[in-house]
Amino acid sequence: xxxAIRNKYTVVIGLEVHAQLLTNTKIYTSDSAEYGAMPNTxxxxxxxxxxxxxxxxxxxxxxxxxxxxxxxxxxxxxHNIFARKNYFYPDLPKGYQITQDKTPICTGGFVPIxxxxxxxxxxxxxxxxxxxxxxxxxxxxDESDTLVDFNRAGxxxxxxxxxPDLRSGEEAYAYLTEVRRLVRYLEICDGNMxxxxxxxxxxxxxxxHDAKEYGKKVEVxxxxxxxxxxxxxxxxVERQILAIEAGEEIISETRTFDAATGLTASMRTKEDLNDxxxxxxxxxxxxxxxxEWVDEVKSKLxxxxxxxxERFTKEMQLPDYDAGVLVDTKEIALYFEELCQHxxxxxxxxxxxxxxxxxxxxELTLSIEKFPLKPIQIAELIRIVEDGxxxxxxxxxxLFPHMLQAPEKSAEQxxxxxxxxxxxxxxxxxxxxxxxxxxxxxxxxxxQSGKKGLLGMFMGEVMKRSKGKADPKVASQLLExxxx
Amino acid sequence: xxxxxxxxxxxxxxxxxxxxxxxxxxxYLDQIESQRDLNVFVEVYAEEALNRAKEMDQKIAxxxxxxxxxxxxxxxxxxCHKDHGLQAASKILDGFQSQFNxxxxxxxxAEDAIIIGRQNCDEFAMGSSxxxxxxxPTKNAANPEHxxxxxxxxxxxxxxxxxxxxxxxxxxxxxxxQPAAFCGVIGLKPTYSRxxxxxxxxxxxxxxxxxxxxxxxxxxxxMLEVIAGADDFDSTVSNEPVDNYVxxxxxxxxxxxxxxxxxxxSSGIATDVKEATLSAIEKLKSKGHxxxxxxxxxxxxxxxxxxxxxxxxxxxxxxxxxxxxxGYRTPHAHNLEEMYKMxxxxxxxxxxxxxxxxxxxxxxxxxxxxxxxxAQKVRRLIREKTxxxxxxxxxxxxxxxxxAAFKFGEHSDDPIEMYLxxxxxxxxxxxGVPAISIPNGETTxxxxxxxxxxxxxxxxxxxxxIAKSFLDS
Numbered sequence: 001x002x003x004a005i006r007n008k009y010t011v012v013i014g015l016e017v018h019a020q021l022l023t024n025t026k027i028y029t030s031d032s033a034e035y036g037a038m039p040n041t042x043x044x045x046x047x048x049x050x051x052x053x054x055x056x057x058x059x060x061x062x063x064x065x066x067x068x069x070x071x072x073x074x075x076x077x078x079h080n081i082f083a084r085k086n087y088f089y090p091d092l093p094k095g096y097q098i099t100q101d102k103t104p105i106c107t108g109g110f111v112p113i114x115x116x117x118x119x120x121x122x123x124x125x126x127x128x129x130x131x132x133x134x135x136x137x138x139x140x141x142d143e144s145d146t147l148v149d150f151n152r153a154g155x156x157x158x159x160x161x162x163x164p165d166l167r168s169g170e171e172a173y174a175y176l177t178e179v180r181r182l183v184r185y186l187e188i189c190d191g192n193m194x195x196x197x198x199x200x201x202x203x204x205x206x207x208x209h210d211a212k213e214y215g216k217k218v219e220v221x222x223x224x225x226x227x228x229x230x231x232x233x234x235x236x237v238e239r240q241i242l243a244i245e246a247g248e249e250i251i252s253e254t255r256t257f258d259a260a261t262g263l264t265a266s267m268r269t270k271e272d273l274n275d276x277x278x279x280x281x282x283x284x285x286x287x288x289x290x291x292e293w294v295d296e297v298k299s300k301l302x303x304x305x306x307x308x309x310e311r312f313t314k315e316m317q318l319p320d321y322d323a324g325v326l327v328d329t330k331e332i333a334l335y336f337e338e339l340c341q342h343x344x345x346x347x348x349x350x351x352x353x354x355x356x357x358x359x360x361x362x363e364l365t366l367s368i369e370k371f372p373l374k375p376i377q378i379a380e381l382i383r384i385v386e387d388g389x390x391x392x393x394x395x396x397x398x399l400f401p402h403m404l405q406a407p408e409k410s411a412e413q414x415x416x417x418x419x420x421x422x423x424x425x426x427x428x429x430x431x432x433x434x435x436x437x438x439x440x441x442x443x444x445x446x447x448q449s450g451k452k453g454l455l456g457m458f459m460g461e462v463m464k465r466s467k468g469k470a471d472p473k474v475a476s477q478l479l480e481x482x483x484x
Numbered sequence: 485x486x487x488x489x490x491x492x493x494x495x496x497x498x499x500x501x502x503x504x505x506x507x508x509x510x511x512y513l514d515q516i517e518s519q520r521d522l523n524v525f526v527e528v529y530a531e532e533a534l535n536r537a538k539e540m541d542q543k544i545a546x547x548x549x550x551x552x553x554x555x556x557x558x559x560x561x562x563x564c565h566k567d568h569g570l571q572a573a574s575k576i577l578d579g580f581q582s583q584f585n586x587x588x589x590x591x592x593x594a595e596d597a598i599i600i601g602r603q604n605c606d607e608f609a610m611g612s613s614x615x616x617x618x619x620x621p622t623k624n625a626a627n628p629e630h631x632x633x634x635x636x637x638x639x640x641x642x643x644x645x646x647x648x649x650x651x652x653x654x655x656x657x658x659x660x661x662q663p664a665a666f667c668g669v670i671g672l673k674p675t676y677s678r679x680x681x682x683x684x685x686x687x688x689x690x691x692x693x694x695x696x697x698x699x700x701x702x703x704x705x706x707m708l709e710v711i712a713g714a715d716d717f718d719s720t721v722s723n724e725p726v727d728n729y730v731x732x733x734x735x736x737x738x739x740x741x742x743x744x745x746x747x748x749x750s751s752g753i754a755t756d757v758k759e760a761t762l763s764a765i766e767k768l769k770s771k772g773h774x775x776x777x778x779x780x781x782x783x784x785x786x787x788x789x790x791x792x793x794x795x796x797x798x799x800x801x802x803x804x805x806x807x808x809x810x811g812y813r814t815p816h817a818h819n820l821e822e823m824y825k826m827x828x829x830x831x832x833x834x835x836x837x838x839x840x841x842x843x844x845x846x847x848x849x850x851x852x853x854x855x856x857x858x859a860q861k862v863r864r865l866i867r868e869k870t871x872x873x874x875x876x877x878x879x880x881x882x883x884x885x886x887x888a889a890f891k892f893g894e895h896s897d898d899p900i901e902m903y904l905x906x907x908x909x910x911x912x913x914x915x916g917v918p919a920i921s922i923p924n925g926e927t928t929x930x931x932x933x934x935x936x937x938x939x940x941x942x943x944x945x946x947x948x949x950i951a952k953s954f955l956d957s
Contacts, residue, residue: 045583049804051572052564052586052683054718086800086847088824095803146820148808277847279856282689282797283681285719 001238005245009206011237012214013166017179018157019189020133020197021064026154027132028055028098033156035195039149047154049093054283061156062105062287064188065130066297068158069106071182071304072125076294077103080287086277091135091148099131101278112306113174123175124163131157164203169233176200176226181305185330193225200229206240216250220264223257232257236264308333316346325354331368335375342379345386352378356396360404372407381411389421394468424471426478432470433478436461447483455479490700491649494554498544505537505554505598512556512600516647522623524638524647526561527569528601536598543596550596551710557592558648560639561602562609564683565589572685573617574607576831577811586683587718588652588694588711595710600648606635607833608802609654609687612662612905614638615896616835624667626931630889633663636697640667643697650707651697656687657790658909660695661921665884665934668923670951671697672704675941676916677722680715686801688794691913701952705729708944724942732945733952738772739878745777747882752904754887756927761883764924764935771957778873782866787903789866790910792846792859799843805831838899863914870915874940879950882908884921884934912938920947922955
């Protein structure tokens with residue numbers, strides 16, 4: 001699309017994110033909430049909505065919801081009333097979903113985002129509320145019947161609703177990435193969009209910059225990755241602008257995103273909307289949250305990515321880039337934090353994390369929890385490099401792999417065993433330097449006539465003849481002195 | 485021949501060795517069999533009850549019988565009983581069996597009660613005559629041309645006609661007390677939340693109470709003692725400790741009682757009923773209680789409030805009966821929408837459909853504030869006003885129903901007329917307070933008349949005391 005046309009419009013996006021909570025049991029029964037079991041094995045009369053059953057709230061659910069609420073600076077609602085959202089669908093066993101309507105457990109608050117160009121922005125939240133998931137309908141191609149799996153029915157969800165503060169697909173991408181990172185840091189959701197444990201619907205509209213009112217809102221569904229949310233938004237924005245430019249009117253509707261084509265298609269218009277007839281659920285007592293409970297949840301909050309970023313850049317003087325990479329994954333950040341309790345060489349520690357350790361994990365597709373070496377061992381490794389006992393090259397290429405093979409041994413022990421301690425004494429390096437100079441008289445002449453680049457060749461030769469043990473700093477000093 | 489009309493009589497016979505649980509169960513089974521035409525039990529667990537009776541006889545012989553050993557209980561067809569049929573007298577639950585016990589059933593069994601069968605009722609407990617049942621109407625044993633009341637009509641008749649010692653019913657707007665009055669037995673609706681609702685098929689959750697029907701106050705009190713109290717499976721149940729109701733019957737006090745003048749001035753009240761109520765008032769006075777007339781301005785608002793809120797809740801509570809998971813599914817549908825519509829149209833009776841539609845309407849956007857929200861506000865007013873009165877007075881006394889049992893078909897064409905049968909009983913449900921209906925004489929045609937006492941929340945002990953003292957003299 002023509003940039004000039006695109007730039008006439010303001011894009012307005014609000015996201016509704018559903019996160020499946022990592023509780024052991026469902027929200028209103030003791031049925032397992034685990035994903036991936038054989039169909040209809042995690043079901044009881046309560047899950048199936050048999051006559052006479054009543055819900056009983058799993059207290060972990062409000063606790064998890066409070067965690068994210070407190071992490072996002074939301075207000076916590078003290079008197080929570082659960083509401084019924086009534087509609088008929090085969091995967092909805094009771095004919096209504098128990099959710100929160102007028103009293104969401106969290107209100108206000110914000111999620112901080114950072115864009116590629118470094119811009120920072122707080123995306124305001126409208127609310128976070130608790131609800132239950134529905135089952136899953138399965139329509140098989142050849143069969144005329146629809147099958148329903150109720151394992152997922154009653155699995156707890158939170159819905160995080162943002163204000164219409166997002167202005168581009170990129171911002172939505174950054175927001176969702178941050179939300180996913182938060183739920184993972186808080187360990188309340190595994191954040192897996194492919195499996196549907198994190199789901200996102202986007203409300204998108206466009207308006208001319210000077211317009212007084214928002215444009216007609218279109219809801220887009222069925223995006224199973226953060227990348228696809230961005231793609232869907234970018235396509236939808238373009239579609240809406242082109243339609244307006246062509247004199248068409250945007251209709252309020254729900255559209256579905258097709259990842260294969262990158263397009264959105266109409267699902268239903270607003271006229272077909274259900275009247276959900278929300279009303280307070282008389283089978284479930286209101287939930288009252290005490291200040292003590294809020295305080296307790298607050299006191300147990302883990303360090304959050306932004307706090308860690310702040311600490312890594314301020315206290316540890318790491319570049320933003322390093323800090324950003326480290327806090328991306330909670331476990332990496334925590335490993336790094338522990339490593340920093342054993343070493344003061346923070347930048348070196350960061351280099352080790354982002355370099356050799358990360359490559360090793362990537363190669364074996366391991367998570368840091370499976371990494372065989374303890375932070376204290378890496379700290380020792382860093383210390384012997386910084387002490388000049390082993391060069392970084394030798395440490396990363398030889399010592400580190402040896403340590404991984406024998407994690408019970410210390411770095412120093414292994415360095416000794418494999419004869420990797422470098423030699424920094426002039427007395428033993430000078431004879432090698434002399435030997436090299438004697439061996440390449442032509443190159444020495446060339447060097448002396450100005451080809452300073454040959455120093456590397458001499459260095460390589462010295463390192464080779466010392467079997468890699470010569471301290472490169474000392475060797476290069478001695479070489480330069482001898483050559484000049 | 486012994487009739488075993490009360491647990492007192494049963495205990496006496498058991499302790500003297502004049503009867504066994506087996507003979508008692510056999511007696512009731514004979515009664516049920518010989519009065520099949522009253523259409524009381526939907527299902528009788530004859531063999532199971534007899535086996536359990538033998539088991540109880542052994543337990544009693546060893547001196548290990550529970551509090552209810554020898555008590556034979558009938559259960560309204562809205563209470564879950566594991567591996568037993570459960571239909572709420574509706575076609576939509578054809579063939580359904582409960583997979584779990586209601587909390588009240590667990591408690592009865594733990595105290596060695598014997599469950600003899602499940603009883604007919606109005607479909608999903610919606611009705612005042614027992615005419616709205618997929619199993620056909622139950623008849624009043626006092627006169628089979630008259631209704632037994634509803635919705636726990638059969639549960640009242642079972643006690644009236646000596647088919648079991650006590651019945652468990654449910655009361656959402658009078659469904660225990662109104663049939664108790666029509667059948668001349670005692671019916672208690674306890675305080676809302678006094679008894680766990682876990683395992684009670686929901687009609688209108690914020691009104692529903694399980695209630696007890698019996699011939700004596702003692703049996704009623706004993707049953708409540710066993711089944712009431714905190715329960716992990718019902719988050720709305722009260723943690724208030726359960727009183728010793730039976731022991732409390734020994735105490736006698738002089739009470740302050742009020743009667744609502746406009747209940748007696750109403751044009752709908754039958755002369756027989758009015759006179760019986762007035763003489764009951766005189767009797768209370770003569771026993772030294774202070775009885776005064778009061779007025780209650782909100783009387784006319786109680787019934788509309790009740791019907792708006794109960795139908796709203798019912799429309800949602802009954803959504804689960806959709807043919808997808810259990811019960812009846814239409815064989816005629818070709819697609820999902822047809823399956824829903826036809827299943828529910830064929831599975832639910834007319835009255836249930838009427839209430840679902842009414843409830844769906846009052847919750848619909850555009851009408852929600854005018855009906856549902858307004859009715860919630862009025863409910864709060866009525867509750868506050870009633871609570872105020874029950875702080876000044878120990879009880880409100882009134883007829884349980886404006887008329888005695890009417891004839892079959894008498895109100896079938898006009899639902900509003902039928903709803904008026906609940907005029908005096910719904911107040912206790914709207915306010916969540918306990919109320920008891922006790923026999924208060926008969927009409928000239930020999931039909932029972934009921935008298936209702938309503939008390940403050942959790943004052944069941946006092947209600948039982950006044951009921952006993954009234955009946956004993």
